[in-house]
Amino acid sequence: MWIYEKKLQYPVKVSTCNPMLAKYLIEQYGGADGELSAALRYLNQRYAIPDKVIGLLTDIGTEEFAHLEMIATMVYKLTKDAKPEQMEEAGLGDFYVNHDNALYYNNASGVPWTASYIQAKGDPIADLYEDIAAEEKARATYQWIIDMSDDPDLNDGLKFLREREIVHSQRFREAVEMLKEERDRQRIF
Amino acid sequence: MSHQVQLPKEFYPLMEELQVVDFVLVELTLYLDTHPNDTAAIQQFNDASYYRRQLVPKVEEYLGPLQQFGNSYSSYPWNWNQAPWPWQI
Numbered sequence: 001m002w003i004y005e006k007k008l009q010y011p012v013k014v015s016t017c018n019p020m021l022a023k024y025l026i027e028q029y030g031g032a033d034g035e036l037s038a039a040l041r042y043l044n045q046r047y048a049i050p051d052k053v054i055g056l057l058t059d060i061g062t063e064e065f066a067h068l069e070m071i072a073t074m075v076y077k078l079t080k081d082a083k084p085e086q087m088e089e090a091g092l093g094d095f096y097v098n099h100d101n102a103l104y105y106n107n108a109s110g111v112p113w114t115a116s117y118i119q120a121k122g123d124p125i126a127d128l129y130e131d132i133a134a135e136e137k138a139r140a141t142y143q144w145i146i147d148m149s150d151d152p153d154l155n156d157g158l159k160f161l162r163e164r165e166i167v168h169s170q171r172f173r174e175a176v177e178m179l180k181e182e183r184d185r186q187r188i189f
Numbered sequence: 190m191s192h193q194v195q196l197p198k199e200f201y202p203l204m205e206e207l208q209v210v211d212f213v214l215v216e217l218t219l220y221l222d223t224h225p226n227d228t229a230a231i232q233q234f235n236d237a238s239y240y241r242r243q244l245v246p247k248v249e250e251y252l253g254p255l256q257q258f259g260n261s262y263s264s265y266p267w268n269w270n271q272a273p274w275p276w277q278i
Contacts, residue, residue, distance in 0.1 A: 001258075003256050003257070003258055003260060004256065004257065005255050005256050006252065006253075006254070006255050006256070006269075006274065006275060007204065007207065007208070007248075007252075007255060007275050008208070008275045008276075008278075009208065009211070009212075009215075010208060010212075011205065011208065012276075053222075055222045056219065056222040056223060059215075059218050059219055059222060060219065063215060063219075069275065069276070072276065073275065073276035076276050077276070167216070167219065168219070171219045171220070171222065171223055174223035174224075175222075175223055178223060
């Protein structure tokens, strides 16, 4: 089971109401390499992977939900005071008529989240390589969003998330090596 | 709909301290998942876990229960479902 904790993993601040930045950020909420994809990808892969890496997938998958909540908080704070005209100016007019100020799992272009963003091949190496790639793509996406943003408070939170992608990628690379070692041991004996 | 909620000023440094120790814990957790034989890291993990246990009640004094399902006590009236939620702080 999972237990919710009533706090953010890292403080989220935004300087001003800025629906344009929210529009970009939603990529990491409901986009292909976003936090929802990450959490669901890792937690779902656990059932067909060697015991040695189930803990890692569980813990990173769980942390991704904490990141999802941080992104949601950023989007919420960037848009909560936005008037419909501001949403429209930011290119969120079509989002607004569907969702008002609610959040929704779509990417920056408005395409809704789909399970086809994630894979489960049942082959441990293939699955872990996908996870490494996903972390690197998410890291790159955070960098592009930081490049587009002129909000220092928001960027502080985004830089934290960018660094977490690097750590996750590193841990997944180590998991690949652990599985290779195990495989080689079995061949020798 | 909701709004920003102001908590007593003593709350904010305590929450930050909890976020700091939790960062140590998540880093050590992921590290130990791939380095399970690192004694020093396990010692650090257990020290941080102990530190966290001392800190949580101080945060909950201001925020109310951090967790549910029996991991936190409730005062009267039931205060788990009271604002602020994390995005309202």
